[in-house]
Amino acid sequence: MxxxxxxxxxxxxxxxxxxxxxxxxxxxxxxxxxxxxxxxxxxxxxxxxxxxxxxxxxxxxxxxxxxxxxxxxxxxxxxxxxxxxxxxxxxxxxxxxxxxIGMVFQESALFDSLTVRENVAFRLFEEGNVSEDEIERRVREALSFVELEHTVDMFPSELSGGMRRRVAIARAIVTQxxxxxxxxxxxxxxxxxxxxxxxxxxxxxxxxxxxxxxxxxxxxxxxxxxxxxxxxxxxxxxxxxxxxxxxxxxxxxxxxxxxxxxxxxxxxxxxxxxxxxxxxxx
Ligand SMILES: Nc1ncnc2c1ncn2[C@@H]1O[C@H](COP(=O)(O)OP(=O)(O)OP(=O)(O)O)[C@@H](O)[C@H]1O
Ligand SMILES: [Mg+2]
CATH class of the missing domain: 3.40.50.300 (P-loop containing nucleotide triphosphate hydrolases)
Structure with missing residues (x-):
């Protein structure tokens, strides 16, 4: 194929x-x-x-x-x-x-002081021209892809290792x-x-x-x-x-x-x- x-x-x-x-x-x-x-x-x-x-x-x-x-x-x-x-x-x-290109790093590499939402949204913030509503929609969509929508307001330290990896994947895919x-x-x-x-x-x-x-x-x-x-x-x-x-x-x-x-x-x-x-x- x-x-x-x-x-x-x-x-x-x-x-x-x-x-x-x-x-x-x-x-x-x-x-x-x-x-x-x-x-x-x-x-x-x-x-x-x-x-x-x-x-x-x-x-x-x-x-x-x-x-x-x-x-x-x-x-x-x-x-x-x-x-x-x-x-x-x-x-x-x-x-x-x-x-x-989305990158999922060897050790998740999430920012500990940022919430899951802010971590996932990071690249969208960097783009500078994405509206707040659009950011929220895409963050939710990426988190729903990894089935972690409920963690949106949590901090990485509150998550298990596997959940952190899934957040790292959500962060990588948020820019499609x-x-x-x-x-x-x-x-x-x-x-x-x-x-x-x-x-x-x-x-x-x-x-x-x-x-x-x-x-x-x-x-x-x-x-x-x-x-x-x-x-x-x-x-x-x-x-x-x-x-x-x-x-x-x-x-x-x-x-x-x-x-x-x-x-x-x-x-x-x-x-x-x-x-x-x-x-x-x-
Ligand atoms: N920036 C760098 N400066 C000097 N040496 C480096 C650098 N990056 C990688 N190396 C060396 O290159 C080799 C390959 O490193 P690399 O990180 O690609 O290995 P890896 O296959 O990913 O290993 P692991 O399975 O441990 O993650 C190693 O010997 C490493 O020490
Ligand atoms: Mg390596």
């Missing part, structure tokens, strides 16, 4: 084209203090696809998200986001581009971004709470067709995303029938020693003969 990859040249010409990738990494390298972290990596994130990124601690997962936002510049290579080369954009152009970058959204959560977060990611993918990169340590989470779809009528995530497993736009990317050692769907992953990957998925 994922859109076929198309050459970067045509992605550049038609950034509005629905079939052009949301994100393209082309031979991207970056080193910190001469230690190479990413060593010539290339991959595509198709429009509407959610791609899970795996790799041991320090393998460069968060770095990929920061590069996509233009917060870091690669030493080499090109990164196209919605058709624009972020390695060559001015700060002002980057600022505009970032408005189309075309791309969402999730950094370990289920990290440190119990399996049941993790599942509520996974369901939100699947809902975002299947209802809003948002393109996403999702860093996670848990392969199981990504398998769940590959084998479930969001049923709008029932308003819940449901397992795909056995014959349709993996028939959702869900990709897997595995990093090792600065390289991409796997980039494909759940079926290709299951069939991989690579020893490291076999061990990884066993």
């Amino acid at each position: 994922t859109a076929p990859p198309i050459p970067v040249e045509s992605a550049l010409k038609s950034s509005q084209d629905a079939s052009s990738p949301a994100i393209v990494f082309e031979q991207v390298s970056i080193a910190f203090e001469r230690k190479p972290v990413l060593d010539g990596i290339s991959f595509h994130l198709a429009k509407g696809e959610t791609k899970a990124i795996f790799g041991v601690a320090g393998s460069g997962k968060s770095t990929i998200l920061k590069l996509s936002l233009g917060l870091l510049k690669p030493d080499d290579g090109h990164i196209y986001v919605l058709g624009e080369d972020v390695t060559e954009l001015s700060e002002e152009a980057l600022f505009d581009l970032r408005r189309k 971004p075309e791309i969402i970058l999730y950094d370990s959204p289920t990290g440190g959560l119990d399996p049941v709470t993790s599942n509520t977060i996974i369901e939100l990611v699947v809902k975002q993918r299947d209802v809003y067709k948002t393109s996403s990169l999702l860093v996670t340590h848990r392969l199981q989470d990504a398998f769940t995303m590959a084998n479930h779809y969001f049923d709008r009528k029932a308003n819940q995530m449901k397992p795909l029938p056995p014959g349709a497993r993996g028939e959702v736009p869900m990709g897997f990317l595995i990093l090792r020693d600065g390289k991409v050692i796997f980039d494909g769907d759940v079926h290709e992953l299951a069939q991989s003969k690579d020893e490291y990957i076999r061990e990884y998925i066993s």
Whole structure:
């Protein structure tokens, strides 16, 4: 179901084209203090696809998200986001581009002194031209998406870890971004709470067709995303029938020693003969 990859040249010409990738990494390298972290990596994130990124601690997962936002510049290579080369954009152009991207940080990163409403509304306040009524409507809508409307006047300290993650997701989606970058959204959560977060990611993918990169340590989470779809009528995530497993736009990317050692769907992953990957998925 994922859109076929198309050459970067045509992605550049038609950034509005629905079939052009949301994100393209082309031979991207970056080193910190001469230690190479990413060593010539290339991959595509198709429009509407959610791609899970795996790799041991320090393998460069968060770095990929920061590069996509233009917060870091690669030493080499090109990164196209919605058709624009972020390695060559001015700060002002980057600022505009970032408005189309929602970010869910590794530790939720909510502002403790602000209410849930103010946290979720933050990017809308920043826009400066959204009316108060419109802000309230969109905050309510985003909170209702994560089923936390009742927390609107509470402070982050009054919420559980899982609720804070859901508020962080509401904050990321309030601007209705075309791309969402999730950094370990289920990290440190119990399996049941993790599942509520996974369901939100699947809902975002299947209802809003948002393109996403999702860093996670848990392969199981990504398998769940590959084998479930969001049923709008029932308003819940449901397992795909056995014959349709993996028939959702869900990709897997595995990093090792600065390289991409796997980039494909759940079926290709299951069939991989690579020893490291076999061990990884066993
Ligand atoms: N701004 C920076 N300055 C120096 N070194 C950095 C910087 N950002 C990342 N690194 C280094 O780059 C490597 C990759 O970091 P990154 O945060 O991308 O890892 P990660 O895969 O997200 O790890 P984790 O699973 O622990 O979150 C690490 O060795 C880290 O120390
Ligand atoms: Mg990280």
